[in-house]
Amino acid sequence: MILVTGGLGFIGSHIALSLMAQGQEVIIVDNLSNANLQTLERLEYIAGRYVPFVKIDIRNTPALNKVFEQYSIEAVIHTAGFKSIEESALKPLEYYNDNVSCIMSLLRAMQRTGIRTFIHLSSLAVYGQSSLTLSEDTPFKYAYPNPYIKSQQMIEEIIRDTALTDNEWKIAILRLSNIAGAFEHAVLGEFVAPLPKNIIPLALQVAAGQREYIELRQQAQTNDHTVERGFLHVLDSCDAIIAALEWLRGQQYVCEAFNISGQSISIAALLKEISKVTQVDIKTIEAQFYPAAELDQIAATSEKAHQILKWQPKRNISKIIEDAWRFYQQTLIGR
Numbered sequence: 001m002i003l004v005t006g007g008l009g010f011i012g013s014h015i016a017l018s019l020m021a022q023g024q025e026v027i028i029v030d031n032l033s034n035a036n037l038q039t040l041e042r043l044e045y046i047a048g049r050y051v052p053f054v055k056i057d058i059r060n061t062p063a064l065n066k067v068f069e070q071y072s073i074e075a076v077i078h079t080a081g082f083k084s085i086e087e088s089a090l091k092p093l094e095y096y097n098d099n100v101s102c103i104m105s106l107l108r109a110m111q112r113t114g115i116r117t118f119i120h121l122s123s124l125a126v127y128g129q130s131s132l133t134l135s136e137d138t139p140f141k142y143a144y145p146n147p148y149i150k151s152q153q154m155i156e157e158i159i160r161d162t163a164l165t166d167n168e169w170k171i172a173i174l175r176l177s178n179i180a181g182a183f184e185h186a187v188l189g190e191f192v193a194p195l196p197k198n199i200i201p202l203a204l205q206v207a208a209g210q211r212e213y214i215e216l217r218q219q220a221q222t223n224d225h226t227v228e229r230g231f232l233h234v235l236d237s238c239d240a241i242i243a244a245l246e247w248l249r250g251q252q253y254v255c256e257a258f259n260i261s262g263q264s265i266s267i268a269a270l271l272k273e274i275s276k277v278t279q280v281d282i283k284t285i286e287a288q289f290y291p292a293a294e295l296d297q298i299a300a301t302s303e304k305a306h307q308i309l310k311w312q313p314k315r316n317i318s319k320i321i322e323d324a325w326r327f328y329q330q331t332l333i334g335r
Contacts, residue, residue: 001025002245003073005058005106006080008035010190011121011179011234013043015077017188018238020047027071029064030080031057039191046187059098061105068113075117075248077241078106084197085125088148089292099151100158107162116168117248119241120159122175124230124261124298126152132228132264134300136257145293156257163255172244173257177230177299179237181320182327189327190234200231200321203271204328207278215287216267220296224268230299231270232262233315233323243309258309263317264299270317277321 002019006012007028013035016026020043028040032055044051052071056063058080067073081099082088088095103120110118127134128144140153156173163169180200182189192201205211218225240260248254265273271282305311 001027001071001073003027003029003067003071003076005029005076005078005102006035008032008037008039008053009079011237012079013039013188014183014234014238015079015241016051017043017046017183018235018242020051022242027052027054027067027073029054029056029058029067031055036191042188059101059105061108064105064109065112068109068115073113073115075119075245076106076110076115077119077121077245078103079121083123083148085146085148086292087197088146088151092147095147095151099148100154103155103158107158111162111166116166117170117245118159118172119244119248120155120171120173121241122152122156122173122257124175124177124259124300125149125295126156126175128153128295130295130297132230132297132299134259134261134298136259136304160255163253167253169253169255170248170251171255172248173255174240174244174260175257175300176237176260177232177262179232179234180324181233181235181315182323183235186323186327186330189324189331191331192328199267199270200274200324201328203274203282204278204325206282207274207280207325208328208332213283213285214271216271216284217287217290217294219290220294222266222296224266226267227294228264228266228297228299230261230264231317231320232260232313233320236262236313236315239314240305240309240311243305243311247309256308258305259300259302260305260311261300261302262313262320264297265317273317274321274325277318278325
């Protein structure tokens with residue numbers, strides 16, 4: 001059985017469904033801070049079976065211990081945590097408290113119960129460096145002034161230090177691009193909050209007539225002065241996670257990081273692509289000056305994942321937007 005933390009969130013729910021589609025048993029834990037039970041109902045309906053779910057905050061180590069004691073868990077996929085670079089600058093204490101405390105509690109519970117197979121979902125932003133060709137050998141810039149990025153750097157250090165204490169650990173750290181898209185045939189996708197934190201949901205709200213425009217920052221040192229980011233289809237990320245899980249099963253002691261990157265594109269070009277797919281002009285206005293630090297480019301090579309995990313992305317940016325838009329339209333009519 002595979003434990004998915006944050007398993008009712010956007011990425012976590014797709015991982016759970018992908019695992020079940022391959023015949024795996026899963027158990028989901030989530031505190032519902034960024035999710036709701038509607039996703040669990042949808043998962044059970046699609047899978048046609050009961051999906052074990054425990055509502056807990058994984059920072060509560062005693063409660064987490066009980067989950068490990070109750071279920072026969074062989075591996076953990078950790079997707080829980082706060083993930084917005086911008087929001088973290090406004091709420092640093094929340095980000096440090098949630099992200100760092102989560103990993104410490106989770107690893108302690110795993111250590112106590114003898115579970116040693118672990119996949120942590122990190123971000124390409126963890127490098128704290130601006131580049132479209134980040135590699136696993138790129139050093140972290142620890143001085144980069146952002147709480148989310150610092151919390152991810154801390155998490156990776158904690159994981160590596162923990163792995164050094166026990167030669168039975170089998171760990172894969174997956175550093176992901178921005179995730180978007182939806183499951184096949186719009187059966188599952190991202191339930192967009194009224195005030196989304198990500199660019200694609202914001203643009204879809206404009207396309208659906210729920211928002212008049214997007215404020216577009218044009219301060220970057222790039223060709224069109226908007227930041228460039230890698231975007232990865234959620235199902236490509238699921239494929240990478242499943243490939244990593246299979247790889248870990250064949251290892252003895254290992255703790256490796258992999259860049260899992262998708263197609264890179266500027267935000268201005270992305271909005272044009274969204275206009276093309278939705279057939280709606282995505283109106284923008286120039287945003288006010290943004291005082292916080294912002295990385296101009298975040299994307300990477302995924303050669304290591306290709307060589308070792310035999311993984312590479314299959315879906316381009318158009319497919320990402322098409323699937324996200326299809327699911328979003330379904331949610332608008334209550335399906």
